[in-house]
Amino acid sequence: MVVVASRLEAVRWQLSIEKYIRNKGYTIGTVVAFSGEVLDKESGPEPFKETSKELNPNLKGRDIRTAFMGEEYQILLVANKFQTGFDQPLLCGMYVDKRLAGIQAVQTLSRLNRAYPGKETTFVLDFVNESEEVLTAFKTYYDTAELVSTTNPTLVLNLRAKLDGAGYYDDFEVDRVVGVQRKPGARQGDLVGAIEPVLNRLMVRYKQAREALLGAREAGNTQAEATAKDELDALVLFKTDMATFVRLYTFLSQIFDYGNTAIEKRALFYKVLIPLLEFGREREGIDLSRVVLTHHTLKNQGKQGMNLKEGEQSPLAPITDAGSGSVREKEKALLREIIEKVNDLFSGELSDQDKLVYVNSVLKGKLLESHTLAQQASSNTKEQFASSPDLSRELLNAIMGALDAHNTMSSQALNSDSIRAGLLEILLSDAGLYEALREKAGDLAL
Numbered sequence: 001m002v003v004v005a006s007r008l009e010a011v012r013w014q015l016s017i018e019k020y021i022r023n024k025g026y027t028i029g030t031v032v033a034f035s036g037e038v039l040d041k042e043s044g045p046e047p048f049k050e051t052s053k054e055l056n057p058n059l060k061g062r063d064i065r066t067a068f069m070g071e072e073y074q075i076l077l078v079a080n081k082f083q084t085g086f087d088q089p090l091l092c093g094m095y096v097d098k099r100l101a102g103i104q105a106v107q108t109l110s111r112l113n114r115a116y117p118g119k120e121t122t123f124v125l126d127f128v129n130e131s132e133e134v135l136t137a138f139k140t141y142y143d144t145a146e147l148v149s150t151t152n153p154t155l156v157l158n159l160r161a162k163l164d165g166a167g168y169y170d171d172f173e174v175d176r177v178v179g180v181q182r183k184p185g186a187r188q189g190d191l192v193g194a195i196e197p198v199l200n201r202l203m204v205r206y207k208q209a210r211e212a213l214l215g216a217r218e219a220g221n222t223q224a225e226a227t228a229k230d231e232l233d234a235l236v237l238f239k240t241d242m243a244t245f246v247r248l249y250t251f252l253s254q255i256f257d258y259g260n261t262a263i264e265k266r267a268l269f270y271k272v273l274i275p276l277l278e279f280g281r282e283r284e285g286i287d288l289s290r291v292v293l294t295h296h297t298l299k300n301q302g303k304q305g306m307n308l309k310e311g312e313q314s315p316l317a318p319i320t321d322a323g324s325g326s327v328r329e330k331e332k333a334l335l336r337e338i339i340e341k342v343n344d345l346f347s348g349e350l351s352d353q354d355k356l357v358y359v360n361s362v363l364k365g366k367l368l369e370s371h372t373l374a375q376q377a378s379s380n381t382k383e384q385f386a387s388s389p390d391l392s393r394e395l396l397n398a399i400m401g402a403l404d405a406h407n408t409m410s411s412q413a414l415n416s417d418s419i420r421a422g423l424l425e426i427l428l429s430d431a432g433l434y435e436a437l438r439e440k441a442g443d444l445a446l
Contacts, residue, residue, distance in 0.1 A: 001091055002077045003108060005098040007034040010079035011048045014055050017075070029073040031056055033081045034065050083107060089114035096126040105129070105137040135306040153256045160263060166238050168199045169269075171262075178265045179270055191272065199276050206235050206279040211358055239277050242270040258298045329421075341426050358406050359423065361429050366398035367391075367427070368436055377437035395424060 004010050014032040019030050032055050037047040048055060050064070059067060068076055068088060076082070076091075084107040091112050100108055105382045112122040126134075177194045180186045209231040216224035249267045258264075367373060373394055377385050385391065399420070403410040427433040 001093070001111060002075060002083075002095045002305050003083060003098050003100075004077060007036065007038045007079045008040055009076055009097075010034045011040055011043055011055065012079050013042055015075070022037060029058070030075040030077065031059065031064055031068060031073045032077040034079040035081055047202050084110070086111055086112060089116035089119070092119055092122050094122075094124045094130060096124065098128060099132060100129050100137075102137050102140075105134050105266065106140075109134070109138075131306060138306070153252050153258075155261070156245065156249050156252055156258065159241060159248065159349050160266060163241055163245060163266070163270075165327050166234070168202055168238060173198050174262075174265050175268050176267045181268055181272070195272050195276065198273060202235065202238075202277060203279070206232065209235065235279060239274060239279070242274050246274070323373060341422070341430065355409070358402070359426055360411050362402045362406060363395065363398045363423065364427055364433055364436070366401055366430050367394055367433060370394050370437075374437045377434050385434055386424070391424065392420070395420060395427075399423075 002013065004013050010032050011034075014030065017030055021030070035050075037049045037058075039047045044054060046052075046058075051061070052055060052057065053391055056064075058072065058346045064076075065086070065088070067073060069090070083104070088111070094109065094112055096108075107122060112124070131403075173194075177191070177198075180190045183190070209228050213225060213228035213232060214221075216228055222348065246267050249263060253264070370390075372390055374392065376388055380388075399410050399413045402412075413423060
């Protein structure tokens with residue numbers, strides 16, 4: 001089983017692995033499983049389904065569970081689907097290219113825990129997760145899962161009050177939507193007509209807040225910018241809180257009778273509204289059209305034994321403070337990520353602190369002293385700035401300037417074009433050099 005991070009990746013994995021198998025002349029059958037359909041213009045003009053002839057041409061209407069039991073298929077690629085509840089004793093190996101944690105890690109990796117004649121060993125090759133995190137997840141459920149304390153059923157009532165108090169809908173609109181859902185013979189158009197006034201109200205407010213934010217930034221009006229951002233944050237949190245309410249109510253209503261139909265009505269109402277709200281999904285675009293894979297490195301980290309009987313078992317935490325979240329700014333790259341990338345560049349007995357100081361403080365600090373780079377960063381895109389010859393020259397000067405204090409790493413960097421290129425990539429993608437230079441240019445302009 002190959003576990004990938006998304007349905008889009010499942011499509012691309014399947015097409016790539018099939019091409020590789022054909023080129024090598026191997027007699028290995030692969031099948032891919034995911035729900036719904038995926039539109040990927042890079043792979044094909046039409047949406048892909050798991051029944052598409054481009055992905056599973058030999059499936060021919062058969063259920064994947066049944067087809068995989070035979071000798072025709074040896075590899076199963078999955079995206080969420082079959083990570084739980086899939087009991088196939090023939091599974092003996094798993095490749096993981098997806099972040100797994102908690103119960104999801106236990107459920108996914110446990111697909112291998114099925115006995116079969118001749119099946120003596122299993123293996124997992126994980127490209128993403130830390131072994132310590134996986135061990136912690138398994139230890140929680142190894143013997144007996146215990147709760148630290150109970151979940152307070154009044155959380156649902158508190159969250160309902162918060163959502164009602166936001167003022168984005170009223171009781172009449174909730175009853176109207178639920179009435180259509182429960183009406184025998186109701187049409188889709190009736191449901192659309194019932195929910196549309198609330199949806200339009202929210203989307204108009206979101207659009208107005210976005211326009212106000214952009215206008216305030218252009219005008220340099222910090223007070224108006226803060227007001228518009230607060231409005232956007234409130235709308236995004238409202239959507240998040242609705243999703244939290246639905247999950248919380250679905251869980252607690254199985255063991256607690258609220259005796260209040262208004263709570264159930266809101267759960268039904270939110271389920272209709274949440275998928276229609278398209279705000280809060282903005283992402284910065286990333287142009288990968290010019291990216292070419294030139295080489296890669298695989299490192300054998302060794303086999304690690306994870307003893308479930310050693311150490312303390314982590315108890316399960318109850319649900320607390322539902323709906324108390326807040327919108328956070330996009331987090332910067334973790335320092336550990338910088339260290340891991342630097343590890344691939346340098347050799348020798350170097351501490352993590354040495355590497356971090358060298359890249360994030362010494363080199364970055366010296367580059368920030370360049371007025372030329374600050375001006376270029378302020379007037380060019382990040383991609384254009386990364387191609388600047390001045391950037392490469394200033395990096396070389398920074399490395400030479402640090403030669404006395406950091407001899408080992410500077411010497412390796414001076415003698416290797418690939419190390420210098422790697423340092424530039426880390427400084428731009430993880431250490432925030434470009435953003436810091438732009439900020440400095442703004443300060444100089446003031």
